[in-house]
Each structure stands twice: as C-alpha cells, then as structure tokens.
Amino acid sequence: MHTLISLTAPAVLPAVDPVVAAPEWSGGQAAVWLVALPLLSAAVLLLLGRRADRWGHWLGVLASAGAFVVGVVLLLAVLGQPAGQRVHDVHLATWLDAGALSIDAGLRVDPLSLTFVLLVTFVGTLIHVYSVAYMEHDAARRRFFAYLNLFVAAMLLLVLADSYVLLFVGWEGVGLASYLLIGFWNHHTPYAVAAKKAFVANRIGDVGLLVAMGLLFATFGSLDFATVEAGAVSGDVSQGTLTAIGLMLLLAACGKSAQFPLQSWLGDAMAGPTPVSALIHAATMVTAGVYLIIRSGAVFTAAPTAQLVVAIVGAITLLFGAIVGCAKDDIKKALAASTMSQIGYMVLAAGLGPIGYAFAIFHLVTHGFFKAGMFLGAGSVMHGMDDQVDMRRFGGLGRYMKITYFTFMAGWLAILGIPPFAGFFSKDKIIEAAFVPVDGQPWRAWVFGGVALVGAGITAFYMSRLFFMTFEGQKRWSRKKDGSEQHPHESPALMTWPMIVLAVGSVGLGWVLSSVGFVEWLEPSVGHAEHGEPVLAVPVLIGLTLVAVALGLVLAWRHYAVSTVPVTPPLGTVVTRAARVDLYQDAVNDALLVAPGQYLTRSLVYGDKAVVDGAVTGVARATVGVGDVVRRVQNGFARSYAAVMVVGVVALAVVVLAVRG
Amino acid sequence: MNPLLTALPAAAGALTDSGQTSTAEAVLFWVLAPLMVLAALGLLLARKAVHAALAVIFIMISLAFMYVAQGAEFLGVVQVVVYTGAVMMLFLFVLMLVGVDRSDSLVETIRGQRWIGVLAGLGLGVVLAGVVGRATYDPPVGLAEANAPSNPEAVAHVLFADHVLAMEAVGALLVVAALGALVLTHRGRLVPKVGQRERAERRLRDGVHPVSLPAPGVYARHNAMDVPALLPDGTPLESSVPRVLRVRGQEADAREYAARIDRVLAGGWAVGAGTFTSDDEYVGGPQGAVTGGVVVHDPSAGPDGPADRPTDAPTHDEEDGR
C-alpha cells in the first residue's frame, strides 16, 4: 500500500495518451502465468479424473491463489514505472496470418487489466476457499473446482487480451464455464434449462461482439486495442460506422452483463451452487460487459449516440433490477436483481463518457467485494437452513449466525452507500457524475441523475428488506426436508473467513482506494477527464442520496422488521406481481423472440422437409421408380433381351425405310 | 461327285438375257422353297428337338442344292460336308447327351414373350422381304465369267489371294474353338479312380466276402437262378440269389424244391411237374398237389395262371375242380 500511495503523485500529472505502450518490458511474460496457472489446474483436474478427488480442490485453490500472487507481483512491477509507461502490450505469438488478416496473440498489462486481474484472482481465491467447505459433500467437488479454475482462467484471458479476438476467446470461455457451472447440478432439469438459457442469451450478445469485430476489422484493418483506439481517436472514421460498432459492442455487453433487454438469464443463473453465483456476480462474467465498454472507450467517446444508448440501457437496467429486487422472496434471486441493478449503475457510468469510466471500475471493484460477501453470506444462510432460499421462511437468524450476520451487514451497508462503507465512495461518485450536465443537453443530467438517485433509494429499500427478512424479525422457519426442526448454525471456518475478508473489504476498500488515488491510477487506461460540476452542489447531492437511502431503509424497517412478515407472499399490487416475474421479461421474450423464432424454425423445418427434402427424395423416388420400370426389362431371360433386339432392329429398319422413302 | 461338278457348270448359274433363271432352276426353287419354309416352321413348332434337327438338316441340304444351282458348287459341297455332316451331327450328339426323349413344353413362361416374338418375327419377315423384294437391282451379271474355269478354282483364287489373311485368322479361330470346347467340357476328377485292384483290396479290407459270392443252386439240387444255394446243414443262402431277383421278390424257396424233389424221387413223377413255378400249390399237402396237378396240365391255363391267381388256396381248388 505504501508503494501505491507513493506512486500516486506522478499519476496526477496531466493526462497521458493511453495509446502509447511501452514496447520493451520483460515482466510482461509473467502475465502469461496468470492465465496458464488456473488453466493448467483445470486441465489437470479434468484429465486426472477421480484420481484427483482427494486433493483436487486444494490444487484449484492453489492455482487461483498463485494467479493472485502473480497479479500482485505484476502490480508492483507496473507501479514501479512512471504513469506514462504503464500500458504494456506483451506480444506472445503470431496467431493467425492470412493476407490482410494478421492477428497476434498478445496480452495487455495496464492499470485497467491489472485491476480486474487482482479483483478476479483475489475474490476468486476467496470463493475457492469458501467452496472447499461449501461443496464438501458434493461428489463432484473436483469437477466443480476444475470449472471454477476454467472460469477464472477465461476471465483473466478476457481482461488481459490485447485484441478483440483474444478477448473473444476469453469471452466465450467465460460463457462456457458459466454454462458448465450454472448447470452443475444438471441432473435437475430446471437447472439444466437455466444453464441453457444463460448460454443462449449470451450467444445473442456474442453475435453483437462478432459483428462488432467484423466492423472493426473492416474499418481499421486490425483488431488489437492499440490500433482501434488510435483509429477511433483520429477522427477519420464516420460517425455512423462508429455508432454501429458501439451499438454492437453494447449488445455484447448486454448479453454478458445481463443488461436490458438481455437480462433474463441472470435470475435463472441462480440454479448454480451459491459460490458460482458469487463468482458470476462479483468478480467475473457480469463485469465483462462493463469491461468491454470501458476498454472500447475510445470508440464510444467518438460516437456520442452509442454512448447515450449505453447510458439509457444502464439507467433502464438500474431501475428494472431495483424494482424486481423489491418483489423477490428468493434470497439469491433478490441478490441477482441487485446485481443487475448495480451493473446498471456501472453501465450508466460507462455511458457518461470518460468522466464515468473510472467510477464504473471503482464501483465494480467495491461491488465485487460486497456482493461476493453477500452471496457467500447467503450461501452460509442456506448452509445453515437446509438449503432453504425463501426469505419468508427466514427471520431472526442474526442471533444464530453471528459471523454471517455481521459480514452480511457490512455488505448491506456498503451497497446502501452509507458512509464510510465502500459503496458510498463508488456509488455516490456515479450519482455525482450522472448529474454533470452535457453541453447542449441539460436534460440528460436531470434524467440520469434522477434515475441514479431514485435507484439508490429503491436499492436501500430492497436490500434492507432482504437483510431484515433474513436476519431480523421473528422466526418463520419451515421444517427441514426430512421433517425435523431447523437448527441454524454458523458455517465452518473455511466459509466464514472468506466472508470476513470480504466484509473488511466492504467496509474499508472504498476509503482506501479513493485515498490512494484509484481514479488517477486508472488514467493511463481509461484516459483523463476534467471533472465537470454537477447541476447541484456535491454536498447537496450527497445529502439527497442519503435521504433517499434513509427513506428506503426506514420503509423496509417498518415493513419487514417491525411488522409481521406473512409466510405466504400476499397478492400485492400490480407492480409487485409484475416484478415477481421479472416485469414479464420472460413473457415478453417468449412472445417477441421465442415464439416467432420457434414459428420461423418450424416453418423452416417444414420448408426444408417439403422443398429441399422433397426435391431430394423426389429425385430419389423418381430414380427408384424409373429403376423399377427398367428393372422389369432386365428380367434375366436371354430371350427377352433377344426380343428387344429384334424389335429394335425391326423398328430401325422401318424408320430407315420410312425416311428413305 | 465328279460327274456332278462337270455336268452342272454348263447349266448352273446360267441366266437368260433378261436376267431370268432357267426353267429347271425355277422348278427346283419352287419345289424346294415351300418345303424349306415348311421345314423352318417345323423347327419353330416341333415339340421334339430331334424333329427340329431333322427339319434343319432338310433345310441345309436344300440350301446345298440351291447353292449348286446358283453356280456355287464348292459352297454346296461344303454346305453338305460342314453343316449337314459336321454341325448338325454335333447337334444330334448333344441332343443324345442332353436327353433325346425329352419333349419341350411349348407353353410360354415369360409374359408377353410369345406375342412379342410372333409380332417381331412377322415384322422382321415383312420388312426384310419387302426390302429385298421391292429393291431394284442392276441386271444380274451371272457367274459364267467369274466361275471360269471352274467354281472351286475361282473361289480358291479369291480366297487365297484377296482374303488370305482372313483365311488364316479363321483357321486360328477354329483351332481356338476346338480348344475352347475341350476346356469347357472337361471335367476334373474329384475322387480317385476305382479299378479292379482297388475293388479287390477293399473287399479284403472289409473282410465280409473275401471271395466271390456263392452261385445259386449249389447243393440245392437245382440250378435255376432264383433258387438259393443250400449250406451244408440244409439252410438256404439268401445271398446266392442275384440281388435283382431278391429285390423283385422272385426268389424261390429252396426247401420247397428240396421237398418236391424228394417227392419226385419217391415216385410222384408226373404230379406237379408243371407247377414248379408256383409255391401256393403245395400248401394243402399231397392231396392238393394231386388235384392241382391235373388242372395245370391244361395248356390254356399254363402261361398266365400262377402269377395272376389269387393266393387263396380254397378258391383255387374250387376253380381247379370245375
């Protein structure tokens, strides 16, 4: 930490061009190990099979921890360099070389990717440790750890890649790993369906990324970040092209980050084991979309329309997730809705332009900590409550699970944005940034700022609701599955310690990062932006936010801590009922996409059968028919053949005679 | 043959100035041609292959006549020698081999083949006859000039001068054909040949009958083929009677003969002399034999009697007594 603080001084220097990369840097090769360690571990675990059952999980933990160590070493190495030389493109090999298309496999080590690396490996390692205990009774624990390592490796490849192509490899790897993990208990059909849903929703986003890559290659002739950034900044490219690229990248981000309108998979993704949810929501997967937008910041900066759409999508998702979160009774689904909402904050920030990039990352990091902590807490609660997930069947658990209670409280206060918890430092910055006016469009400040502010209030309500329903109030416990009484108990140390560490981060990380100059540290990657003045004074904004949060908190307290919570969900208002089914998102998807898609598929299948197969089988049938007729001629009797010959001769003679005259 | 060859050239193939044949030739043609067509129809319709072959032979000989009449004496002779003498004889041999008494069923088995065949044949005949009949030819030249000094000599000139190569090739073809026939009809021996020596050795090996079987009639006081030989103890030896007789059941009972002969020796000479072929006569004992013996002397009953008569003794006696 001392190093970090001492090095913030140069970071405050005037903005540096983020495109300039230091060409020679021996330390960059070490970055390979970041990806290789978890990947090798996953390969070992998968290939050795049952032989690795006894020690496989520890190998997984070790690989993840090793990657974290490598990340720390890299961080120190990068910090040892002046701010202007902290972007390193490490060339590994020539990957594809086909005429105009020449793609190098390379890694980009810069503050942005290092931030992600540390977040992914640190939180990932904690989740690994937690999983050792959480999955102890699962027969396929080794396989679980192999997938976890694969997930981490893919995510690290995603954030370290120096070109869109390599990023796409990691992007797909994350999709694959998430599919494997969400469907980990795929013997249960709904879980398998949920995994498939996540995979398919991600595919839609992937199409966006593929199209964007095609456009990028057509426009810039290359797919590495350096060329694209330089090309986008140069201003030689038309607005329309850049907007199209931006929108396609946004579509990709929506798929991966569960943003509107591709957010429907996130709730179902809770089918996976709870550590997987924590990993997906905190450290990996959903952050990939935010990363992509920020990594492509140059494109979005050059295409204001696309940027505005990003902000709008973020704002919509923010409210959407918040509203859905208010109605969910499943603790994991409520947390999932909150993730959606928080990612909405990040995307909104990313849509605000360079001014918000750093805050988006900042919030992403703090969110990674407190959301991971809360998910692990939720897993701990489920662990103690015989896998019960209905919050209406919890209540009063705070007395039985002290550690879980306090660590969860840290995360809860952090997400509420209560000072001095982590969320305050990151979320308030985003709200502030949202209120900064854009030239010529004063409405934007009020709309986005207002949404962010209201979102903060709703967030406070539903997170408090979750917290109070789970840990406060009276007991509403159901019986266990085997019919015995519930005996909530604290989880083993292997589960509580990661939660404690994450809780510490939830409490102090925001303050620490803002005081060491995290935003400035990111500047080599995301660029520097002048701080604009919000339409309202900053203290006023902070005050308003706190008031909104307090309102939500009090409302939740009155409803779910003081008064009795019904065990069966009341009918509720129209909004509540809509929110319970994700605001009819699945129904809308079904009606708008799935049903027409199925209809199209069916008609295509019919067309294929009738026309294509019909032609093919028709030709075959005609051939068979002709053959059938001709076969009768070939009856094997020499006399028949002779008869044919004689008839032919006669016919020929007649023809000749007729012609000759 | 010499008189034929020397007598014909003057007449054979001679044409009138208008290209008509001589009257003698016309008579020959009109006598032979209808017969030939009839014979050809005989080939088509004959039930027995031999008849068909005979019809073909007739056609071929008639053709030989026509060849000679047309100034192709050499071909006429060759026709008789090769076709009638060799080819058709070969056909007849094969017919014997395949089974001469098999007559073909003329029922058609391939559906529609009969009608197609008849129509196609008729069509072919009509078309061909129409073509050759209605075509216009140059005035016939005749072979008077080409056949000088004689037909075989002239043919030899053409054959060995103009077509000598084809002649050689055809000769080779004949050799190959003969060889091919040998190969096709050759049958490899699948089991070793069994000769007299092998038979004798096998008989000794089996040990059942090292020597030849006993002849019938030995010690049976009778030497007819159907009378088994007697062993020294008086029992008849079945295997001494030829197998064919045994299978047919025409074997005589040796004891009967022995008893009868004893009786004859004892003085019953005339009695039952003609009844030796019947075993049934003596079922009834000496009395029956006496009565039966009288009747059998009747010449009319002799040849057909015993075999056709019922074996029932009482009925027999009644009939005889009448």
Added chain:
Amino acid sequence: MSLTHYLVLAAILFAIGATTVLLRRNAIIVFMGVELMLNSTNLLLVTFARLHGNLSGQVLAFFVMVVAAAEVVVGLAIIVSIFRTRRSASVDDVNLLKS
C-alpha cells in the same frame, strides 16, 4: 423366275429363325434357329454373288460357314457344361443376370 425369289426366301427363313430364337426355350433349338439365320444369310450372299458376278460373296459365305462351325463347337460345349451342372437345357433357367 428372277433372282429376287431367292432373296425373299432368305428373308423368310431369317425371320423364322429369329422367331425360333425368341420363342423356343430349349437351348439347342434356339441354337438351331441361329444356324438357320446364318444359313439364310449365306443364301443371300450366294445370290448376291451371282447377281453381281463377283465371287467375293461366295467367299464371304464360306467364312460364315467356318465361323458358324467354330461357334457351334463352343456353343454346344457351353450347353453341355450348363446341362451337366443344372440338368437343364432351357435358356430361361440361365437367368443369373437377373440377380
């Protein structure tokens, strides 16, 4: 009588021979039908030789005879060997082409 009569006779014999080939099942009779066709052709050749005053026709007929003799030898050998294996001289029984 003109020479055309010979030609017509040859045509009729040829047609009957062909019909025999088509209608009879006994391979030997079929073969005789073939021989009849060859013979009628020979008659045609001989007549044409006389018509044109050219002995080439007769020589050709001679060749036909020789080839026919060779053909008969081989053909009958085939019939005999088929009869040996199948106990039948019917051309309809040799229908393995039908598969």
